[in-house]
Amino acid sequence: MAGERDERDAEHGLISGEEKVVVGGTQHGSGRRLGKSIHPVFYIAAWIFLSNTTILFNGWLIGNRGFKYPATLTCWHLIFATFATQVLARTTSLLDERKTVKMTGKVYVRAIVPIGLLYSASLVCSNMVYLYLSVAFIQMLKSASPVIVLLTAWAWRVEKPSLKRFINVTVIVFGVGLASAGEINFSFIGFLFQLGGTTAEAMRLIMIQILLSDEGQKMDPLVSLYYFAPVCALMNIFIAGAAEAPTFDFADIAKVGYGLLLLNAAVAFLLNVSSIFLIGKTSGLVMTLTGIFKSILLVLLSVLIWNTSISALQFIGYGIAMAGLTYYSLGWEQIVALTNGFTSWLMTVFGSHGAETTLC
Template sequence: MAVEMEDRDAEQGLMNDDEEKPQQQPPQPASRGLHPLFYIASWIFFSNSTILFNKWLIDNRGFKYPATLTCWHLVFATIATQILARTTSLLDGRKNVKMTGRTYLRAIVPIGLLYSASLVCSNMVYLYLSVAFIQMLKSAAPVAVLLTGWAWGVESPSLKRFLNVLVIVAGVALASVGEINFSMIGFLYQLGGIVFEAMRLVMIQVLLSGDGQKMDPLVSLYYYAPVCALMNIFIAGAAEAPRFDPADLAKAGYLVLLLNAMVAFMLNVASVFLIGKTSSLVMTLTGILKNILLVIVSVIIWNTSITALQFLGYGVALAGLVYYSLGWEQIVNITTGFWTWLRAVWESPGTESRLPPAVRRGLFTGLAVIIIVVLVSGFMYGSGYGTTVTKLSS
């Protein structure tokens, strides 16, 4: 890695020398990198596919062993990261991590245990709650991270952020009250998953960042996966081994389980590229969009019923989450920038764009009409206006 950096510095020096002699400088080919939208779409696809795939395996294929499924994901991730570390450069970031026996026992093991607990709880909840409602509850994750940070002394309490937290909590509470098929066990599992994940993130900030070390998601998985897999073997053995039926493996399908683990692993790879090719702001906005899309898609697939109160609660929580993640100034800047871009596209002459103005305006208008019709008809379908239960149906 150091040799590569020195080569790049040398090449940069040669390019600077060549700038003094432009007549001797050969023409440089245009760089052809992938558009950031590709990385955004990949992360959304693999993230939502992992969640929907897990739910489908548990509900539709009868593989009701969430701890075993999590264990299989981590065993696959352990093998895959070891292979990638020896055959690719995707895990070169681990060379910047000073991993000692003390650091491993002090940071990796406890953080890995929390990560394992978070994954188990996140998969267990699929036995009791719908994907749409799970995503609504996940809106409270920043609240748990903030409160844990306050308790740990990492964050300083402020009245403004506390009021923002109350808005998110109120929205999640409304969504929970409006849930038709509410399960207290499922709610507690999801709450446990959120709390464990919040503790893991704060511990990473305290222990690893304090040592000047940073890990991308794939490097983190390289270190955490073996610990989590070992932990989950004991959890799955104690909780699910007595009722485990080997016939359920064949029923779920060996190739299907392999594909499921591959999709879950690709999520981590997509996360690395998204972080590396975009910014934290883009990832925050992408995460919010991903959650909204997942709620809509999951409701369409499973015909989940959504009440008006639940829809209102999720809207309140989502608004609080956007404000918490971005802040008012950032929201205004993004809105202004988007409106300026949209207006420029709308009013630009046909000679400067690929489509004539009339066609462009027709597409925008048609898209807006389709979105409104789909939302209104989807939420009113099957129950009629004025009823308390609303359904989105494919």
């Protein structure tokens, strides 16, 4: 039962936006084979650090360094990912599972191309939104990602509608609505970009589940990136050319710095790699819990770094959305078990501390 729940959590897109890598089927392989002696806490900390660093890095380049070309930035990330996966495939064993994938022309056109286009749209929208909304508010809106994925799954009849889940979804939507209403610098265009990116990501996840499963394909995240990145990069070249070429100034690249842009792409790629190791070493459930904590931490970092103003209504709405998301991700029994376990741990720690104090 636990394994089934972990797979369902991963398929439902509980990892949102930029920080979610391409997932296509059962998680196994590369990450599970490597680094067996390293404690899981290391993988959790690495993923939190790289995920938040990528988001803050992108927001800083677009909002503060004047690189107002989100489509071009996304294109650069995908070109780097294409090159990096090709190098890894030829120099390491991380992508050996690609040899077991039955990649035919039919599968590529039917599955890889449309899924790659949706992934591309998701990434572009995720970067475009930084032009209009604060990092903190973007994270609040991302709380609704599982809602969009679930509704999309119902629409495609991948899952059967459930009244219990519908009520849970309604609570999350209500919380996100309050956060939106309380946003001081609200932008409707930015909101639409975030909604578009989330919807594209939801459709991509469902198509992966339907198309790749129908074809009997099982790919870990890095192998999926190996196939999707070239399609996404090509698509983004056209998008960036149509949307940003007329206003693009090469002087802005020099102004930002070639080294900084290279570092940005490398961090974004390392995020994908860290996700593989985290999933392989732990589970989708652990990644869900980590994602909830990471989102809260990112909001706090945004407030500290950019002095983002958060209204009381926005804070309450975000709290409701996060509570609903936690319940959706874990279920009541799991929440109670984790709470009891944490309470027991605290009692053990403070009990031991008290005993040491008495002996002294």
